[in-house]
Amino acid sequence: MTTAAAPTRFAALRDRHSRPYLFAAGLAMMGDNIEHVITYWVLWQKFHSTALTGFEIISHWLPFLLLSVTFGGLAQRYDCRRLIQIAQVLFMCVSVVWGILFATDTLQVWMACVLLVLHGCAGSLWAPAEQLLLHDFAEPADLPGAIRLNATFRSLGILFGPAVGSVLLLGLGPHFGIWANVVFYLPMTILLFRTPFTGHTRDGVAMGAGAKPVGGPGAAIFGSVRTIREVRLAPAVVSMLVLSGLMALFVGGAIQVSMPEFAVALGAGSAGLAYGVLLFANGIGAVLGGFLLEAIGVLKPNVLTAVLGTIFFGGFILLFATTGSYWLAVVALVVAGVANMASMSFSQSIVQLMAPPGERGRIVGLFSTVSSGFRTGSGIILAVLGAIAGLRGALAWSALILFVGAIVIGLWTWWDVRRDRRAPALP
Structure with a gap:
């Protein structure tokens, strides 16, 4: 594969639009993993259920399996900034509800299952829109570097999320710790109000042009x-x-x-x-x-x-x-x-x-x-x-x-x- 121009090293970190996005993505991914640390610990302490432990893994990845093409169709038809913001708000809402249930000691297994599924859906909604937005940020020659740096900053979030989650769990307790986790999703949510790219700007293709309609369960x-x-x-x-x-x-x-x-x-x-x-x-x-x-x-x-x-x-x-x-x-x-x-x-x-x-x-x-x-x-x-x-x-x-x-x-x-x-x- 050849490109018209040689790639610029660390181009995504030099660009004033993609640079803050990379840091915000790392923080959001850290918030994702902080939530895992706190909620998984509380769920095991409260229910001691191996079945629920297995469901924690399934609920995280199954939405990617069933919904990614549908969410990719949405990213093709609509403004990717808004889809990512919806995903971040969903992350925050789930964290807030976890905190309320922890604080009031009213958490039940079915409630935990619903929240785990919603958290997985937020992640699967975020993924395709994020990739289209990266495609908009970068010139074709610089796209591989943008994808790599985005994955690197997300890996940083995954790497340090458990450590930060443990500190919040021990220092603030489960409900205040999970509420504090909301802060990690805010930079991405706020940043996308200022980002001019929609995920469809660079190609000159109007949102929805050539895309198939997104259906219901059959599409999923x-x-x-x-x-x-x-x-x-x-x-x-x-x-x-x-x-x-x-x-x-x-x-x-x-x-x-x-x-x-x-x-x-x-x-x-x-x-x-x-x-x-x-x-x-x-x-x-x-x-x-x-x-x-x-x-x-x-x-x-x-x-x-x-x-x-x-x-x-x-x-x-x-x-x-x-x-x-x-x-x-x-x-x-x-x-x-x-x-x-x-x-x-x-x-x-x-x-x-x-x-x-x-x-x-x-x-x-x-x-x-x-x-x-x-x-x-x-x-x-x-x-x-x-x-x-x-x-x-x-x-x-x-x-x-x-x-x-x-x-x-x-x-x-x-x-x-x-x-x-x-x-x-x-x-």
Whole structure:
């Protein structure tokens, strides 16, 4: 893939519109994770329900699976700033209601389930609109950097959110802590009143032009299939969708939930500083990877770099899952975090750059479906493989499947491109 102009390093941080957005996105993502820390702790202390714990994971990712294409259609038809603001307000409302239920001690399981689902819906509404807004902020040559830096700042929020959430929980208590969390969503909400871009400005395509109407439940459930059938996707885009789906389905959130077992197996114990270093290593790898890739600026967004990033990610997660050395496991997690950032940002860039302007919203929504929504199934795969091979073996097999799958996708795309080049031109 070529672009008309060479990319500017850290262009998104130099631009007066995208720079504050990146910081606001990091704060909002921190608020998302602070809410997880406080609410998950309260729910376990109050109900001690493993079923509710499982539902916490499902409710976070299932809206991405069912609603991302629909929300992508909304992002294509309407002002992305307002959709993001609606998502932020929904986050804030959920935090306020959590605080009221904590303070009055009236929380019931069904109430918790409703709030967890609403929180997941806010995240899935935010994702496609955010990507279209990034596409508006950046020139085509600078879009991969904008996507990478946005993911980096979101990773910073994910990295430090649990620490800040713990401080709020211990210092202010559950209800005041969750109310204080509202502050982290305000910068994004206020900023978008001052941002001139709508998510549709740069392409010169009017909002809604060429977009299919957004339907009801049928669109939510079958929207992904309909998008694949209606839109002729380039082989590179199909490859990135499959690649991202494999990462979400086979590794997904399996690393974090498996960490206590690995900490014990590596002799670190399930608590303490050594365990915390394991949790921190993969996250700091993603942050370092984002800044490092942007600073070097050598790797370009194409199928090869995305596939190589995924191969390295799968390979180093496989090393982490099989090594008996604690410090080698830490290094493997850091490198895997760098590779994950490369794979994710390059895949997202290819999808956005090659999507037709009139269908970009739905295609970005489809990418969100596979890259985030498929994480819903990663827990099921981990449980099935774990019953057969144990938790460490399950992660090792998952990483191996991802490693081999990435190689197959790379070879398939190379062969498809080679075949197209050999095909005779039409008269």
